[in-house]
Amino acid sequence: MALIVQKYGGTSLGSIERIKAVAERVKHARDRGDSLVVVVSAMAGETNRLLGLAGALAEQPEPRETDVLAATGEQLSSALLAIRLQVLGCPAVSLLGYQVPIATDSNHGRARIMSANPARVLKTLAEGRVAVVAGYQGVDDYGDVTTLGRGASDLTAVALAAALKADGCEIYTDVDGVYTADPGVCAQARRLARISYDEMLEMAGLGAKVLQLRSVELARRYNVPLVVKSSFTEDSEGTWVGHEDRSMEDVLVSGITLDQNQSKLTIAGVHDRPGLAARIFGPIAASGVVVDMIIQNASADGRTDVTFTVARGDLHRALEVLRGVAAEIGAAGVRSEEQVAKVSVVGVGMRTHAGVAAKMFEVLAAERVNIEMISTSEIKISVVVRAKYGELATRVLHDAFVTGGGVEGAAPEGGQG
Amino acid sequence: MALIVQKYGGTSLGSIERIKAVAERVKHARDRGDSLVVVVSAMAGETNRLLGLAGALAEQPEPRETDVLAATGEQLSSALLAIRLQVLGCPAVSLLGYQVPIATDSNHGRARIMSANPARVLKTLAEGRVAVVAGYQGVDDYGDVTTLGRGASDLTAVALAAALKADGCEIYTDVDGVYTADPGVCAQARRLARISYDEMLEMAGLGAKVLQLRSVELARRYNVPLVVKSSFTEDSEGTWVGHEDRSMEDVLVSGITLDQNQSKLTIAGVHDRPGLAARIFGPIAASGVVVDMIIQNASADGRTDVTFTVARGDLHRALEVLRGVAAEIGAAGVRSEEQVAKVSVVGVGMRTHAGVAAKMFEVLAAERVNIEMISTSEIKISVVVRAKYGELATRVLHDAFVTGGGVEGAAPEGGQG
Secondary structure, eight states, rough: OOEEEEEOTTTTSSSHHHHHHHHHHHHHHHHHEEEEEEOOOHHHHHHHHHHHHHHHOSSOOHHHHHHHHHHHHHHHHHHHHHHHHHHOOOOEEEOOOTTEEEOOSSSSTSSOEEOOOOOHHHHHHTOOEEHHHHTTTTEEETEEEOOOOTTTHHHHHHHHHHTTTEEEEEEEEEESSSSOOTTTTTOOOOBEEEEEEHHHHHHHHOOOSSHHHHHHHHHHHTTTOOEEEEEEEEEEEEEEEEEEEEEHHHHHHHHHEEEEEEEEEEEEEOOOOTTTHHHHHHHHHHTOOEEHHHHHEEEEEEEEEEEEEEEEGGGHHHHHHHHHHHHTTTSSEEEEEEEEEEEEEEGGGTTTBHHHHHHHHEEEEEHTTOOOOOEETTTTTEEEEGGHHHHHHHHHHHHHIIIIIIIOOOBBBSSSS | OEEEEEEEEETTTTSHHHHHHHHHHHHOOOOOHHHEEEEEETTTTHHHHHHHHHHHSSSSOOOOHHHHHHHHHHHHHHHHHHHHHTTTTTTTEEEEEEEEEEESSSTTTOOOOOOOOOOHHHHHHHHHOOEEEEEEEEEOTOOOEEEOOOOTTTHHHHHHHHHOOOOOEEEESSSSSOOOEEEEOOOOOBOOOOOEHHHHHHHHHHTTOOSSSSHHHHHHHHTTTTTESSSSSSSOOOEEEEEOOOHHHHHHHHEEEEEEEEEEEEEEEEETTTTTHHHHHHHHHHHTTTTTEEEEOOOOOOEEEEEEEEEGGGGHHHHHHHHHHHHHHHHHEEEEEEEEEEEEEEOOOTTBBOOOHHHHHHHHHTOOOOOOOEEEETTEEEEEEGGHHHHHHHHHHHHHIISOOOOOTBBSSSSSO
16 A cells, blocks of 8 residues: 555646546545545636735735735635545545645745644544645744745645655646657657656756746655656656666757747946956846846957846846946946747756767757857756747757757767767 | 724625725724724625535535635635735734634534634734734634634624624624614615614524624623624714613614515324424424424314424425424324515513504504414514515514504503513
8 A cells, every 4th residue: 555645736626527537536546545645736727816816906915915815726626626535435634734734934925845744644544534735835933824836736745745755746737747848849749758856857947847846856855756647648657757767868868948938138348357247146136036047258358248048027127237237337238138048958868978069059050040148067958049949949959869869979978068 | 092803794895996995994993093803704705606616516515625615715805905904004914713713613614613812813913913814714623624604704703802802893794784674675774873682683583684693692792892884884873782771671672674584384183292392393403404483273172283484495304304203193284385474573672661562463463464473582573474475564563663663652561562
């Protein structure tokens, strides 16, 4: 008898009919003899509806109260699923954040989990019941409702799986796993059977929306293997996410990700002297804008250009700050490009194989796609290209690395990346 | 500086615009220097929407989970009102049932309040904040969410007012007070400036929907004076509800109530012997049906008819039980009338004035309204009439006792009732 944590997303619970289908699936798993903890998101659209009400009352609703409001979405889902499970003869009890408890700090809207207490969940399971836990919510030291950030029901599931030492953590969503590229962009994309935490972190961070970033970090830290599956089909094994093993290294590139939600800014003609980066990026960070890639052009006559990317939603704020900085340090000017695309190849095989970057640049050059910025990590190479080339770049890189099978004559270890 | 508990009903909070208006009213009261505790109901229609979702998943949703679900309605209202108050520069904190805490038993769906802990509310007030408390909900010994029954946000308000030793408890609703009769039935009905708890209890129990019955009982027990007011106008003083005083005795009849939601059942031709009532009403009570009025006809040849009334929603169940009883005890038969009307005159003045019943029967006889059943208490006389006469009876009794001014030559103390 295994202890399994299942998590169902908002689309999987988006209607009465879908809640009924999820209940059948849970009952089916329990009939196999497993002990089940089910973590639920709010019904699709519910969180937006709730935040819309708050938005109609205040431009910036107070975060503590916004959490009280938003938490009702998961509370509702958990009660509805428990009600349906009981109809199917499957004893079930809903548990809210304060009841588990999922203890968090008081950082409303993006609270961090301090601990997930397994006692009440274990008692519920020992009584032969399914524990239906409201995801996304916790409770702080004051007994106040907190929420963990958008998409954080994944995080609740992983935290519980770790605390309960669960045998498995299954993330049910509207796609049947992690793909080598977005199938909407690249028709040849295929589901990955296995992927490492590190790759998944790069993929999640780069805009693949299947798993929430922090939940993958947590799963890696506590050795919780995840399975990402579709709640709409029984036909797929989904994608297994876990620690890297030797077999993974044989796959050079696991996937190609495309992030269209990026903007680029340049501060031009600044004196290149020590402390320059701090003078530019200090104020940007202080304004709460997260900078992604940064390049600094080779300095000519003592002046240089610095270019960086931010999430598009932050462009306006970043521009405002940057103009202030430019005036202060006597820069020649500020430029921006609202929409650029970041295309990345990700794979743990890169650690031991060389030549990926070279091949990537060749492939893009052959299509006359100009590379505007480059950044690399051990298992990822990202390039920024003009927005209109984003999808094309994704497709040709997928053809070259995934469908086509990688780098000819790639040398294990060493060589030029 | 006074400590005031205000309670706003679902209609008062039924839209974004109305929530804004309530926030203005709360702020206005606070600007006068009062400490404010505001108890909120769910937005109008929200509780029905939530129960509808549960009803789509189960014929009889499990009560514990139904409470988890239904409690989200008040949680939402409390957060929204707190958000709006903050926009108006009025510091406010929402508090849920488990946070106050409002401790209850575990009788889900109609839990009884064991205690309302004033500590956290007082701390909130001491910090200069408005405490916005989610009504209708509590928490049991297991830390589970409970609800107190429909309309029970009034109860939350009164329980808090008692625990906090508040200077006042204002119940805001969509009417501007308690009326001498339903203005929809009787155009001449007028607002009462003052009414005693006992009268209010009779009025509430008899179908006047302004205040929830249990909240009036609680207010009487803990000496919490209530004011019932409209949240839609500033023009009315509302109705004050408190302990009886001498001035109230001068008013013979405070109001006429009409309950159209009654059914009548008769079990005919039963042997009139000791224990008969128990054999009939034991099984009825065991089935959860509450019996209101009972009459037993004078026995002829050792057989008798027993007639009683129940709420219309219980008729089907009561009939089923009664047919079983009839077969068992050899009764001649069972009859029922689905819709009858109960009309009552209520007033503490009746305790010391005679002749009310006689005048009531005269007035109805003059209109040829046949009285089918009669029941009396110290401060109330009720009659059951055919449904079609309910409104007519209300109007003529209102003319005779309220507009007309009562019983001519009524003798204080003694005399015939």
